[in-house]
Amino acid sequence: MKQQDNYRFQVNLSGMINILSNHLYSSPKVFLRELLQNAVDAVTARKGMEHDYEGRIHIELAGTGSGATLMMEDNGIGLTEDDVHQFLAMIGQSSKRGKDLIMEETSFIGRFGIGLLSCFMVSDEIVMLTQSAKGGPSLEWKGKPDGTYSIRELETALSPGTRVYLRCKPGCEVYYETENVEKWLYDYGALLPYPIELRTERFEQVVNPAVPAWIAQPELARGQRNEVLRFGESLHGERFGDFIPLRTSSGRTGGIAYVLPQAVNLHAKKNHRVYLKHMLVSDQAENILPEWAFFVKGVIWSDELQPTASREHFYENEKLEEVRAELGESIRAELMRMAEYDPDRLRHMIQLHALSMKALAVEDGNFYRMIHRWLPFESTYGRRELGELIDDNPNLYFTATLDEYRQITHVAAAQSLLVVNGGYIYDAELMASLPAINAKVRTERLLPEDVSLTFTDITAEERMRYYELTRMADAALQRFRCRVQLKRFKPVELPALFTLSKESSEFRSLKAAEEASPDVLSSVLHSLGSSFNPEAAYSTLYLNLDNPVVARIFMPVNAGGLVNTVEMLYVNALMMGHYPLNRQEMSVLNQGILRLIEAGLAADAQKGGGPQ
Template identity: 65%
Template sequence: MSNEQEYRFQVNLSGMINILSNHLYSSPNVYLRELLQNATDAITARGQLDPGFIGNVTVEISGSGSQTTMTVEDNGVGLTEEDIHQFLAMIGHSSKVGQDFIAKETSFIGRFGIGLLSCFMVSDEIVVLTQSVKGGPSMEWRGKPNGTYTIRQLSTKLSPGTKIYLRCKPDSEPYYEPQMVEELLFYYGALLPYPVRLQANGVAKTINESRPDWIMQPELARGRRREVLAFGEKLLGEPMQDFIPLQTANGRTGGIAFILPHSVNLNTRRSHKVYLKQMLVSDKAENILPEWAFFVKCLIWTDELQPTASREHFYEDERLESVREELGQSIRNELMRIGDYEPDRLKRIIQLHALSMKALAAQDEDFLQTIYRWLTFESTYGERTFGELLADNKKIFYTLSVDEYRQITHVAAAQSMLVLNGGYIYNHELLERLSILLPELDMERLLPEDVSLSFEDLTNEERNQFYERIRLADGALQRFRCQIQLKRFAPAELPALYTLSKESSSLRSLEKAKENSSDLLASVLGNLGTSFTESAYSTLYFNLNNPLVQKIFNSADNQMFTTAAQMLYTNALLMGHYPMTRQELGVLGQGMVKFIDWGLSSNA
């Protein structure tokens, strides 16, 4: 015989309230959101029974300090006595859907049956007066945070709907202040399609009377620029630069993407305001737009996404993924439309948010073809748009890294070569895509050693004259696997240029890593270094047009010449932004000491 017995879970309501206030909800402010949401759902339910029904919500504040009372009244569907037992007294049960309450499609916002409990964060008692449109007596429900409640029938019959009374509990006075309540009602209910009224201090006010008609038809916003920007500033708290209407194919999600008036960091997490069934449920939605769309802040309204229990975020499911993709496509399409009809407007947007535009263009070839002329690049001709660079009718070169660009920019500029810095994020990807999209474009990657092709060779007489000097300099730099070339090139102010082949670059990286590694790892890296062939040599070009180089190569002092060659080598490394090894730093230090000593000796 089994001794097994069945028990029910006992819910500690005080503990539940603590969880709500400290873990589920971000602030006690949400109590008003939950009340407004319940009213919205009640009005929605009555509207399904009576399509011609017009709903409204009234919030009234009376008294002051700890004696303040708030009432929230709606003319929605109301509750029967059975509804009260089932939905107000059973935590975790919702009147909105069946058992599969997360996945099932619903016309309501609340689905978790815990929203009313949030009122215990600001009140020690909740009183609900309600009359169901289905008939039956009017009912009163009183709940307390200790888990007890009472229900009684009223002797008088109320109008259909629900009225909730809250009495301010100690230290909760700020949540009953009329100004704060007004701000919260607008914050959560600005887009509701029925009036939300506030009565306080003898004054009645409709909170959402300025709800614009383009809310449900975002494409109408294009012709209402001033109104849309003013509305966005009111809801988002800052003036915006521009905006883009948003709409999914099924029309169930839409909104306005406001373009921020300042550039933002690529890693900035941009949160958006999302209205579910036209009531704000989240102002922290970070995952509703693609990551590249960090240059906008949105007002989005939807009736198809599923909120989490706190109603402050949305489930990451296939539906959200589809909505995110469609909203991103709306932004793409509108920017392309602006490019076709308002190119100056697009140019301003791109200049303000160049990084965002490049991020999008790197993913979307159609968009790249639309905006490439307005994308800006650092070049040897200055900071220019790609369209301006094309107008110069010159062959375009680009580098893959910032270091490559820095190493050759002075020499390339002196040779009148047009070189673009492809090292910044997205730049070289965009340039490579453009070389494919625009086959008529004369553009190719430029390596540092390629710049030397424009250098002027020495005459036979000069080669004979400086043969021994070149051989001596080669020997001085042999330990650095660097070979010497003596050329003439511009600018004359540059004494030397250091370039690396692919193999010598890899070897240099290995040697640098070896210095900062443990003995075991250094041994492994050393073995890897032996696999490089004799071609793993760098090249140091001495510029015979430079007066200092001329003096050095015409010097009769071999020791001074050798030291000067090594110093020019380390100087070229510094000019090219190459990280130096310990050995090279040692040569630089020793050389400086020697030249100081020679200088002091000559003045003695």
């Protein structure tokens, strides 16, 4: 048998740098976060050895443009030569030893051993001076993006800690500009427990202020309202008017949910800032809070979630799901606390973010019970709070779709019939479940054909008088599968009302799809249409005999123009109900407009008013 040869994978480090720059990290600016992370971990490690020790991180910027250099120094645990070979020369080997670098619980931030490589995105060389707190010589390490590095012992002993020097890579000048470095250091390190000192040729200052006590204990934020709001503005860059403290039952995740000052779309992008072990992981985290909490922007810290290799997102696992649910419960509990102790504040929040509140109310019956009177709904009585509508009439009708509401709103309003528009997201569901949380209320879905039950029938004498004309009108609309009925109803200004049964609505949608489809699919849809009950798939056009125009149409002297006029009333009723017109109906509309123009021109000609 032929001998088997074994080989090792070869890593192209320059190719790896390209992957880091263009695929793993969102931006080269993360090199600052990676340097900060290494410094913080070094300080954390030394603090575990010396309990009276105080950590610090110092950054210096010198020069401008392509001649700029950046130095970051920490007084942490430092590295021995063995540490350098093991942790800086082996990709994937983290200095935070453990059985599972991803899932193991640790007090350190980094765990993948690739962070320092991110510096090659902005510098062609990394120079590091280090002195281990455990003893040994001071070392200089130089690394290049081609995968080579050198180590030499320094003649002068350094104090324990590490310094990293970077010189600006051509094209990367923006990452060495003072304003950017200052901003990014604050972004990444605003919650770090160690001071970050920045020195430039113009100033020296601590970038991150002392972390307030209410960060670790969010429930204390209620007593520091102005400070909390200012802090949110400094991080998110916008002014907020309210906030909600967040905390999980374990206390290992918490923060502040800032209430947005304006209403937002249900599908608006979520931009929560999440800090892992005090370091910013993402300023655009979308999955840390429940979907219904789109009315807040969070500043959230955690020490229990597992970051991805880029440390810009979290693994979607059971722990994240648990944390998300508990943070959602924290928001829910605070809103319910407001309902009991600060209703005016909650009422203002509901008026601004009604959609979010309705989304939560659908999920939680107890919350719905607490806040239902303040939820706004569109109705035939105007846009009102639900409590006001209940006080007016505890028996509420609602529609399930926006089209249904548009069909009946004029008729229902004219007859003082209270109907709630359930066509917007969550509204029909909330109206249907309202009796379950308020026993004094009754709700019922109203269909457009139900409104016709309130119409007044014409008399037997009128039925005989208009029988022949009604038959002609009915025959005119047969090709549209629509029947005509004469009624009297309010408002008198409305000449006609078009209504659809469930079957006729489905049939109409099928025909619309058939018109817009290719021949093969159109034939399939046509076959489906033949399965409908021909009697049930009819719509109804109610003509209002109290309307002066309709009354004139049904005079015997106007019988000649009846068909054309009824067809135009039919098309007008469709448009009033916001129904799309099919080809036949569009043709009727166009022909009717042309006849109207011709009639107008003929009348002008008879009066001698033709063109000169």
